Amino acid sequence: MAATTPLFSPGASIAQAIEWLNIHAHAFFAMIGWAVETVLGAAEQLLLWPAPWLLLAAIVLVALLVYGVRYGALAAASLGLCLASGLWKEAMQTIALVSVSVTVSVLIAFPMGIWAARKPRAEAVLRPVLDIMQTVPPWVYLIPAVMIFSLGKVPALIATVVYGIPPMLRITTLAFKEVPRELIELGQASGAGFWQVLGKLEIPAARKTLLVGLNQTILLSLAMVVLAGLVGAGGLGAEVTRGLTRMEMGLGLRAGLSIVAVAILLDRLSRRALG
Known part of the structure; x- marks a missing residue:
């Protein structure tokens, strides 16, 4: 049976747009790629510079004392x-x-969440956008990222950020909408400005809910680790992929358990540090 011709197929238009961007905005994307590679490279070097046992002992000691x-x-x-x-x-x-x-996800989602909590129309516009970001498979927006930046850490970071923004933005909006209006009015009546009300009243009142958003962002970012490995970002995700392609149960299991261990550690330490 012959394939049915689709009535809606935006792929050709998107491909042309990406080709145009690659030609006319190459320098801009190259600068973004360089910045991402530099930041990630510096973070990796910082963690890999000391001997493993020394860094492990230092982290355990700090966690123990603090x-x-x-x-x-x-x-x-x-x-x-x-x-x-x-x-x-x-x-x-x-x-x-x-x-x-x-x-990056928090730096983008937190101020947008505050804005959406104050502007119902902004929240209404953002809601379907967030729905799309959360429901469209990551591969869909990863394809143009790879086409622009090629395989590596940059498209992996972009996919992870796109996946991590929605929960933080939604929960930030909810957290600030649940701050008692009387508390805000009391601060304004006492002469406090916008930043004073935000920093001294709203954020402390919304802190517990905001921590839930941070927790979800961390866990969803870790859920993208395997995808990051598939596009050449390395890390534990690459080892899971290698175990799958080689049918090595031991390697896949070790990498999978290591991802769980990292997730639990980051989750618990972030909760304790900010709670």
Whole structure:
């Protein structure tokens, strides 16, 4: 049976647009790629510079002294698993990618969430955009990213950021909408300006809900690790992919458990640090 001709096929137009961007905005995208590679490279070098056992001991000691025995033991178990699995370098690459991705996601989503909480029309416009970002498979927006930046860390970061923005933005909007109006009016009546009300009243009142958004952003960013490995970003995701393609159960399991260990560690430490 002959294939049915689609009535809606925007692929050709999008491909032409990407080709035009590659020709006319190459310098701009090259600058973005260089900036991303530089930041991620610096983060990786910072984590890989000391000997693994030395960095592990330092992190465990800091967690022990600052947060207590429970978190020190958690850090020792999580990072110890990565080291014992022979995937220390890959784990540090993953932590660097997730840390930078979460930072960028929060820097974008947090102010937009505050704006949407104050402007119902802005929230109404953003809602379908966020729906698309969360429901469209990551491969769809990863294709143009790869076409522009080629394989590597840049498209992986873009895909991770796109995936991490919606939960933080939605929960930030919810958090600020739930701040009691009386509290804001009291601050304004006492002569506090916008930034004083925001920093001293609204953010403290919304902190617990905001931490939920940060937690979801971290976990969803880690969920993109395997996809990042598929496009050449390295890290634990690349090891999961290698285990799958080679049918090596041991490698895939070790990499998968290391991803879980990193996720638990980042989640618990971020909650404790900001809670």
